[in-house]
Amino acid sequence: MISLLSSLVAALLLVNLVALGTSRISTVVRAVASQGVLLGLLAVAAQGRLNGTVVALALASIVLKGWLIPVILFRALRQVAIKREVEPALGLLPSLLLGAFATVLAVAAGNRLPLAETRLAPLLIPASLATVACGFILITARRKAISQVLGYLVLENGIFIFGLLLVDAMPFLVEVGVLLDLFVGIFVLSIIIHHINREFSSLDTRRLSLLKE
Amino acid sequence: MPPIPVALPLLMAVVVFYTPSKRWRPRLLAATAAVHFGVTVAILGGVTVEPAGAWLRLDAPGRLLLGVISLLILACAVYSVGYLRYRVERANRRFCACMLAALATMSLVAYAQHLGLLWVGIEATTLATAPLIYFNRTARSIEATWKYLIISSVGIALALLGSFFVAYAALLGGGEASLLFSGLLSGAGALSKPWLRAGFTLLLVGYGTKLGLVPMHTWKPDAYGEAPGVVGSLLAGGLTSCAYLALLRLTQITAAAGEGVYANRLLIAIGLVSMGVSGALMLGQRDLKRMLAYSSVEHMGILAVAGGLGAGATFAALLHLVNNAFGKGVMFLSVGNIHRAFGGKTTDEVHGALRRLPLSGTLFLLGLFAVTGSPPFGLFVSELLIVKATFASGRWAVAGLFLAFLLLAFAGMGATSLSALQGRPPLSARRSTYRDSFTTFAPALCLLGLVLLFGLHLPETVRALITDAATALEVGR
Numbered sequence: 001m002i003s004l005l006s007s008l009v010a011a012l013l014l015v016n017l018v019a020l021g022t023s024r025i026s027t028v029v030r031a032v033a034s035q036g037v038l039l040g041l042l043a044v045a046a047q048g049r050l051n052g053t054v055v056a057l058a059l060a061s062i063v064l065k066g067w068l069i070p071v072i073l074f075r076a077l078r079q080v081a082i083k084r085e086v087e088p089a090l091g092l093l094p095s096l097l098l099g100a101f102a103t104v105l106a107v108a109a110g111n112r113l114p115l116a117e118t119r120l121a122p123l124l125i126p127a128s129l130a131t132v133a134c135g136f137i138l139i140t141a142r143r144k145a146i147s148q149v150l151g152y153l154v155l156e157n158g159i160f161i162f163g164l165l166l167v168d169a170m171p172f173l174v175e176v177g178v179l180l181d182l183f184v185g186i187f188v189l190s191i192i193i194h195h196i197n198r199e200f201s202s203l204d205t206r207r208l209s210l211l212k213e
Numbered sequence: 214m215p216p217i218p219v220a221l222p223l224l225m226a227v228v229v230f231y232t233p234s235k236r237w238r239p240r241l242l243a244a245t246a247a248v249h250f251g252v253t254v255a256i257l258g259g260v261t262v263e264p265a266g267a268w269l270r271l272d273a274p275g276r277l278l279l280g281v282i283s284l285l286i287l288a289c290a291v292y293s294v295g296y297l298r299y300r301v302e303r304a305n306r307r308f309c310a311c312m313l314a315a316l317a318t319m320s321l322v323a324y325a326q327h328l329g330l331l332w333v334g335i336e337a338t339t340l341a342t343a344p345l346i347y348f349n350r351t352a353r354s355i356e357a358t359w360k361y362l363i364i365s366s367v368g369i370a371l372a373l374l375g376s377f378f379v380a381y382a383a384l385l386g387g388g389e390a391s392l393l394f395s396g397l398l399s400g401a402g403a404l405s406k407p408w409l410r411a412g413f414t415l416l417l418v419g420y421g422t423k424l425g426l427v428p429m430h431t432w433k434p435d436a437y438g439e440a441p442g443v444v445g446s447l448l449a450g451g452l453t454s455c456a457y458l459a460l461l462r463l464t465q466i467t468a469a470a471g472e473g474v475y476a477n478r479l480l481i482a483i484g485l486v487s488m489g490v491s492g493a494l495m496l497g498q499r500d501l502k503r504m505l506a507y508s509s510v511e512h513m514g515i516l517a518v519a520g521g522l523g524a525g526a527t528f529a530a531l532l533h534l535v536n537n538a539f540g541k542g543v544m545f546l547s548v549g550n551i552h553r554a555f556g557g558k559t560t561d562e563v564h565g566a567l568r569r570l571p572l573s574g575t576l577f578l579l580g581l582f583a584v585t586g587s588p589p590f591g592l593f594v595s596e597l598l599i600v601k602a603t604f605a606s607g608r609w610a611v612a613g614l615f616l617a618f619l620l621l622a623f624a625g626m627g628a629t630s631l632s633a634l635q636g637r638p639p640l641s642a643r644r645s646t647y648r649d650s651f652t653t654f655a656p657a658l659c660l661l662g663l664v665l666l667f668g669l670h671l672p673e674t675v676r677a678l679i680t681d682a683a684t685a686l687e688v689g690r
Binding site: 112113114115116132136139145148149152155156158159162163165166169170172173174176177180181184185187188 | 328329332333336339340359362363366367369370373374376377378380381384385392405407408411
């Protein structure tokens, strides 16, 4: 079981770096979609058994993040005919290196914090912190609205991973938190992409620069 | 069964959304807000007994918050009746429904006694208010809404991670992990310190984003600048008060766990930075609404500093919260009227507001004195109490910076506002159709009256409400 868990976590971390290191937005969408599926599997593998909360979390992750959100995103991409993140605020290589550095830092930090148990926490805590950091880097380094939403989804995935540690003790907190966060992601995505499209006929947040000091 | 102040506006939001008549929707909004206020007064006066659920319960700080938002939103709702009459070209279905949804979600924050439920409430306020910022449907307002949503969502996501950390700290503590505030507070000694520290930091960043503390303030001038004035008063008075109460509750738990020094230091530092940066950005600001947004950042900084002073300053902090909520209400409602009459909101377009709009202009001028902390208004008293508490705790440098930044804000706001108020109004403004009417003027006047009253003589009922809330929030600090 542990080896399955660690390979899932390794795959998740790898996907983070793929998302950071590519300029093709469709690749990033696919990366985030695969991360959603991986998270669903991780939820089941971490528990080792099926109960209502775990099934709900896994299904929400696989169906919404693995399928629904990518469908919305691909449709939006087709409408505006953008393919690449041109001229990101921070270049691809620097953001990739920053992401790798953050991952190392997360492992170091995870080793120093006290743990409640030693089966899941040593794996999941560093993975969670690293994924949150990578999501944050994506949001700040990219300029297209769609890339920033993708960054938000990665950040959310990191929080999801941490939630898996609390599922047993506090199912309500995790369930509500994760599902509401997902809902917000979809809400922001569909409404804003629709309207930004109509007003600016582009999803570049640099065009959103009328409001400045 | 959810409590009436949460359930009623939520139900009415649905009703209003499906009301076909454009004229009736604002009236329903105002009527619902009035009933909500009536119910709130009954609850605060002890006429109706509240069901005491474990998760949803109105404790003393919740009572204060409920009173503040209920009254503020009543003023906003009455104002909306007049405002929407001038904006007949705009669809008002979403506006009215979202105002009510905002009232419901803010009431939920007042009731929430559970770490997770509190987070849900604050997240819901973001969702309910986003469509309000987009009311004007211009390119600029979509930009503001986008920034608001993406920055707030990231902030709120970090707050969720912070809540998870606090939950993990409780899990390590080994106590029953209920995550109710009462349980967290009584079992605070057992919470794992490193996780609690990390959790508090993330929650400060997360809820600080909603407050608009520097450096998470960047959405604020855009959202407040592009939203209608009435939405600005809802955000600057209501939403910030909700997030501040959440922050105070978490500070209390952190302090009870023996990490008070750490929490206080963070709060004072971020508060002073917010005051300084916003003060600098107010200097030479030409846009009246953006100026008010920075003034809101400044007051959130003041509140953060007050929250970090530890026991003894909580009364002053809560008094400042009340004064700030109503003071910002006056400012945003009157600047909304000025915007209507002049068709602009920068000092390039707005001159002679006192002459063109004697009523709203005077309100704006008096509100300016109130918000900058001049006597005899309530904010003078609460700022004085905060400065006194700072000196009492021996933080001379903090007090010095605090006073210097207050002066800076006064200079910045004064220069911008006076250039808008004085002089001769341009021809276009003299010809515009806007006139002050009862519904667009009276709500701001009432709020100003309250701020003045709180400065001259704090009524006994209000004092008791604030004292009880402060006492409850100081247990364990």
